[in-house]
Amino acid sequence: ASRSTLSHLDAKWFAKWQSSSKQAKTPTRGKWYQLCMFPYPSGQMHVGHLRVYSISDTLSRFRKMNGYDVLSPMGWDAFGLPAENAAQQRNVKASDWTYANIKAMHSQFDQMLCDFDWSKELITCHPDYYKHTQRLFLEFYKAGLAYRAPGLVNWDPVDETVLANEQVDAQGRSWRSGALVETRELEQWYLKITEYGDALDRDLSTLDQWPSKVKTMQKNWIGKSSGAELTLADNITVFTTRADTLAGAMYVALAINHPIVLAEAETNAGLKAFISKPHETGSKDGFRLSQVIKNPLTGAEMPLFCSPYVLGDYGTGAVMGVPAHDQRDSDFWELHGTTAPINVIQEAKSLPYTEKYGTLNEASGFAGLSIADGAKAIMNKLGAKEKTRYRLRDWLISRQRYWGAPIPIINCSSCGTVPVPEKDLPVLLPENHSGPLSQCKEFMETTCPSCGGEATRDPDTMDTFVDSSWYFLRFTDPDNKDLPFSKDRASELMPVDMYLGGVEHAILHLLYSRFWTKFLVDRGLIENIPNSEPFKRLVTQGMVHGKTFINTDNGRFLMPDELGPNNTVKATGKPAGITFEKMSKSKYNGVDPSEVISKYGADAVRAHVLFQAPVNDVLEWHEDNIVGVTRWLSKLQALVSSASECGSAPTSAQVQAWNECCALVSNITKSLEDTLALNTVISDFMKLTRAVGTLKGSELAWPATETLVKVIAPVCPANAEEAWEKLLEIKKQPWSSVFAEEWPLLEPISSGSAFNYNVMINGKRIMSFASESDVQEQVLEELSKEPKTKPLLERGIKRVVFVPAKSLVNILTN
Ligand code: ANZ
Ligand code: ZN
Structure with a gap:
């Protein structure tokens, strides 16, 4: 996606953010490591990506505005079969194909207005990264936890490689190709995850911010x-x-x-x-x-x-x-x-x-x-x-494929298995090759680091899940040339405070990452991580299902051009069946994120995605519903355009509206901070906009409008900036970013002494007093000074009813 596909507002603010250094307030509330599972660079984002990155970007922008020192990096899980197959089919280099895809997807991230810290970008197929993957493999080897052994292994006949047990489903099929897995007797490399079976099982109980579903799946997999x-x-x-x-x-x-x-x-x-x-x-x-x-x-x-x-x-x-x-x-x-x-x-x-x-x-x-x-x-x-x-078996990591990190081992006929010395890392992949490395003579032939004689390299590459078992550690120190990461940086920034991703990784990636973290803590490469657990809070977002049209006569999925007007089957004129199903090519129900963003703008799409379903639930992609969000955004801009700094004293209805604003802002804050009820955040935005509209003309309108603009910023960054710019123009102040603002907190009714409250107990007027701020607290304090109320209050207060519109406080006792 090029700049030209950005809507006017998106393009304007994207350019502005690029050119103006972000005003970094000095964070005061400590570190916050916000991470979402990094993508495989297929070249094309799907709506599932759109969902997880909208959530993640919203939450990291929120944390920044709240004064946290946020680490929110992005990178690429870039080794793997599709690149290798593409290379074979198109006669291109796997690396060229991969880097082109990375470029395309990076611009899709820009299109979504994602605010990742790209200075920390990492690419697992880059020698600067896989050099350290190899180094860490040798760390396992030194500890006796990487070993080669013969055994019965899972063989995927389609992808022509072995698979780990975790990559074979309950039906005996490959997680990737779907082929029925065969058994072969082969000598392969394993990582001894079973050594950590007990710790991996035991520490699940400390993960109180993980979905219990995921913990149960891991528990069963470990099978103590x-x-x-x-x-x-x-x-x-x-x-x-x-x-x-x-x-x-x-x-x-x-x-x-x-x-x-x-x-x-x-x-x-x-x-x-x-x-x-x-x-x-x-x-x-x-x-x-x-x-x-x-x-x-x-x-x-x-x-x-x-x-x-x-x-x-x-x-x-x-x-x-x-x-x-x-x-x-x-x-x-x-x-x-x-x-x-x-x-x-x-x-x-x-x-x-x-x-x-x-x-x-x-x-x-x-x-x-x-x-x-x-x-x-x-x-x-x-x-x-x-x-x-334990049911858990050791993790088989050898793959008979080209596009992965070579296993840094040399086989010498006189010395046996010799690890590649650290100074010789990385063991580079040959650039112009496809197919197993065993067929690449220049790669295979080498000299023994120990005796200098002729020797051969291990022909296999590592499972790509090895690459992703430590990338979250690399993000803490991505430019380190000598080490995978410095102990200080990693120990300071870990654990990941919130990790977002798909539940399909409940066992594979999440189990492996826990294993690696525990191992690296035991080896002294990191320290001070509670229970040696890498991910403090885990959030698994639900899938996105697409609108699917079916010819009910034969049950077949309809291609777009087989669909007639008003959702009918063109050929027969009969109404098509409509369901929502997992998006896939065969069902013609996919949605291209770039297309919808260029149609509606990033903010509307982001808000729509959050609005349509709770984070953990399946999201049914109803594109028609976006109109609700776009309408709200234009109302908001209109409201801001007509805002004024001056106003008269509020009516009691306006005081009530102000109090509603306070409650909504506190709800929004709680949702973004804790409950992640992000769908209600969007409906609260809409309510808040209405309530702020009610304040028009009063002196409460200006602070409420400012607040409104600030709280929508994490979800709708371009619209918030646009609105903030207008407010600054009205105030005649120079431009500064809304993201340099602190997260707002509204105090409920501060109507000043203008309000004289009548205090009643059980419906009888007892006294009146002038209120300044928190009326409820003040009421009780005032009453306690009043001797005649003592016997009444001693009965115990059941409820305090506060009616600002009537300047009334009614206390009900038992
Ligand atoms: C006798 C018995 C009687 C068993 C009974 C169960 C119920 P979990 O709990 O999953 O670990 N078992 C042991 N080794 C096995 C193997 N290599 N292949 C297949 N099954 C095996 O299961 C342990 C139980 O699984 C063991 O307890 C054994 O059957 C079986 F009323 O022993 B039991
Ligand atoms: Zn030798």
């Missing part, structure tokens, strides 16, 4: 579970959270990569075929092994199976099967069992009974004990210890 390891045979130990059900165990099942299974498969062709054929995840297929295991409690013989539903990388890869109390075991036993499930819980009316409360019955061997006590008793009897397990 306390149970016991029971050794049932020399070579078989099971992990169970229900040791109390041991007497109900009727079989034991092993994962298909359990050592016993692998050993037996050497000589058992049937088993070998079973474990090598593909199984659906969670499948209750089973294969009976030769061994039989004795139940240590009942002495009963239990058959041994192997089944894909037992996970190879959870617990011990072995379970005791309790068909009466576990759904999965019940399903398995129905297919492979011969006898009826053994129930050990008194409360069980039907099986499986999977509730975790109840009392053990006779069959359990510990009749009368609760589930918890029974588990303890059985563990004691077997000499088993309590064991905590």
